[in-house]
Every structure is written in structure tokens, then in C-alpha cells.
Amino acid sequence: EFQNYTIDDFNGDEKTGVVPIYNGPSGVWNVRRANQPCEICLVNPDGNLMLNGTWYDPAATVVFSFIGTDIWVYCALAGQWEGGITTDSHLKLLLDGAIVDSFDWSPTPSAPQFTYHQAVLSAKDLENKEHIVAVQSGPKLGASSLILFDYVLYTAEEHLTSTQAQPIPTQGTIESTPDKKEGSIQIGLGLGIGLGIFFAGTALWIGTYFTRRRRRKRVQRDPRQTIVGGSKPAGGSYIPLLDTRRSAPHITTQPASSQSHLPLPLVAEPDASSNSDVNPFPIPPIFWGELGVSRKEVEMLRQSADEPPRYPGR
Known part of the structure; x- marks a missing residue:
């Protein structure tokens, strides 16, 4: 990471605090402040426009050191002044003993x-x-040189240490972060x-819906619960009634009445013992007509199939 730092003419290096060294004849270099203008100086710039309000003049050499990769002075x-005052500037930059730039x-x-x-x-x-x-400020081809030194800017490459990269947090920082x-x-x-929870509730709702639907269809398809007329006797069992609207050549139907279906008569179930309890169960009315027709048919079939018995002497 690169950082820029300044070296002020009076306050020195902002990073190290070291102030530049001014070499030259005694009394030649003067620190100039904006609030203390020089009354005897011929060239007086506006100190308020200088860095920190100070500068040094007029000639000789400024020496300082820095750690970095780039530097600007x-x-x-x-400008020109009347009265033969020299305002030319002829400067050289020496880096580690070698001239690297001039102005x-x-x-x-x-x-x-x-x-x-x-x-x-x-x-x-x-x-x-x-x-x-x-x-260095020096003459060129016999000409004088003026230097109004203000400050230096340099760039340094900083290497972050482990402590700088990851500072140790305080207890308050740990609790608040x-x-x-x-x-x-x-x-x-x-x-x-x-x-x-959402998917479980959805699955439960779907399961309940299809279970109820399946039960409702099964109830509708159960013939034991679809009884046309009649009633359930105590202790008896359901027998589905035949629809009186059905007709056939061998079926005798009962006359229609005001009710769509006739009530079921109660008869006793046959039992081997005459003392057994009677278990009434409903018999549909049309059943008796069908039973009579069946008996006649059986008798006719028996007579046609069996020869009449033969008796001795006849």
C-alpha cells in the first residue's frame, strides 16, 4: 500500500517529524511567516498561499532524507520585478549524491x-x-538564483504488519459486534x-381431502345402504328391494299405490328347532310372485323329464 507524506519547510516530515537542514552563509536563510512579513526583503509572496503559511529564502542548499519511491519539490x-531585482530560479536535485533533475x-x-x-x-x-x-540553488552562467522553498511531497510503500492488518478487538467490540x-x-x-411446517401442513390437508373423498365414494357405492323403501327391523338384516318399475314376462308386479314402494313384511327365518328365537328379516313383496312362477316351472320340468310310475298289474 502506498501513502503520500509531506516535509514542510518549517514543521518538517509529517511522518517522522525531522526538519530539513539549511546550509549556506550565516543569516542567508530566513523562515518567512504570513503573519510576520519581512520589511527589508524585496520579494514578499503571500504567506497565506504557502503550505502552513511559511517558506524559506533566498539561496544555498536544503538537505533532508526520506524513505519512499517518489519525490516532488x-x-x-x-515574476519580473523593477529595480534590477533578480527573480530567476536555477535549481538542482541531488539524490544520494547524484544529480537526477534540474530546473x-x-x-x-x-x-x-x-x-x-x-x-x-x-x-x-x-x-x-x-x-x-x-x-541546490546556484547561479547559471553568472546569473543569480532565487528559491522560495515551500515543501516536499514523497510516496512511501507501507507494509502492513499482522497487527495492523487484523487488530485485536476489545471486549466491548466483541460484545457489540x-x-x-x-x-x-x-x-x-x-x-x-x-x-x-408449511409442507407438512400441505401434505396433511391433501391426505385428509382424498381420504374423505374415498370414503364418500365408497358409501355411495355400497348397495346395503341404498335401500328403496322399507325399514331396518330390530335384530334383522338388510335385503335390497327390487325396483317395481322392472318388468319381465315371468314376473308379476304388484299394483302401484300412492307410495313408490310397499312396506316390507316381516317373516321368520327358517330354523331346525321350533323353539328357536324368531329372527325377522324383510322380504320384498314381489318375491312371492316370483316364488310361485318358479314352482310351476320346476313342476313342468319334472313332469317332462320323469315318466309316470308303473304299478304291477296295471
Whole structure:
């Protein structure tokens, strides 16, 4: 992970707190603050537009160190001034003893009086280690040089330790932070129980519906419970009645009455013992006519099949 840090001209490195070192003749470098303008200085930029309201001038060398991969040096640039005041800037950037960049500024008549936060020097794609940097301001071809140093910006690659990557939670954090895994398990358990109850209820309803339907069909198809007329005698059994509307050549039907069916007579079931209890059961009225016809047919068949008996002497 990469992070950007600043090295202020007065407050120093925001990460380490180390302040740059200013080399040069005694009294040449001056810290300038926005609330304390220099009365004897010929070039006075607006301190409120400088980082933290401070800058250093006018010449010599700034030395500092940093650990990172990229660096930019920011200064303010001045325009042309009357009275022969030099506002040119000729700078060099030395990295670990070698010149890696340079900057030359000669303002034109149309240049603004001051230009702030200008990246005048830079170095990129460096090895992520400690580097010693020196910013030199010096004449070029006999010309003077002005430097209004403001700050440095550098990029450092941070390696997260195990403690930084996974901080140890406090007891309060543990109690106040819900367990996502436990919450997911509870949601799944509740959903499973709800679906189980739903499907069980549906299966029970379907089973009850078809059971009742099957019983109702069986009751309708049972001939013992479909009796046309008659009544159930005590101790007797049901015998289904023949529909009086049926007719056949050998069946004698009873005359129609106001009722659709005649009441059933009660007769005793035959028993070997004359002292046995009588068990009445209903006999349909049409049964007697059918019984008489059957007897006549049997007698006719017997007479046609058997020869008359022969007696001796006749």
C-alpha cells in the first residue's frame, strides 16, 4: 500500500517529524511567516498561499532524507520585478549524491507576480529505501538564483504488519459486534423450520381431502345402504328391494299405490328347532310372485323329464 507524506519547510516530515537542514552563509536563510512579513526583503509572496503559511529564502542548499519511491519539490516562483531585482530560479536535485533533475526559471514580462505550489524538481520509480536529498540553488552562467522553498511531497510503500492488518478487538467490540456466521445459521434454521411446517401442513390437508373423498365414494357405492323403501327391523338384516318399475314376462308386479314402494313384511327365518328365537328379516313383496312362477316351472320340468310310475298289474 502506498501513502503520500509531506516535509514542510518549517514543521518538517509529517511522518517522522525531522526538519530539513539549511546550509549556506550565516543569516542567508530566513523562515518567512504570513503573519510576520519581512520589511527589508524585496520579494514578499503571500504567506497565506504557502503550505502552513511559511517558506524559506533566498539561496544555498536544503538537505533532508526520506524513505519512499517518489519525490516532488514544491516552490513559489516570482515574476519580473523593477529595480534590477533578480527573480530567476536555477535549481538542482541531488539524490544520494547524484544529480537526477534540474530546473531553470526566467520569468517573462507577462508572467504573474507570484505562482504558488509549483513542482520544480522530482524523482520517480526509486527503490523503497532511505534516500538523502539535497536541493541546490546556484547561479547559471553568472546569473543569480532565487528559491522560495515551500515543501516536499514523497510516496512511501507501507507494509502492513499482522497487527495492523487484523487488530485485536476489545471486549466491548466483541460484545457489540454481531457474529455474521451465527446470524446466517439462525436465519437458515428459521427458514428451514418454516418450510418444513408449511409442507407438512400441505401434505396433511391433501391426505385428509382424498381420504374423505374415498370414503364418500365408497358409501355411495355400497348397495346395503341404498335401500328403496322399507325399514331396518330390530335384530334383522338388510335385503335390497327390487325396483317395481322392472318388468319381465315371468314376473308379476304388484299394483302401484300412492307410495313408490310397499312396506316390507316381516317373516321368520327358517330354523331346525321350533323353539328357536324368531329372527325377522324383510322380504320384498314381489318375491312371492316370483316364488310361485318358479314352482310351476320346476313342476313342468319334472313332469317332462320323469315318466309316470308303473304299478304291477296295471
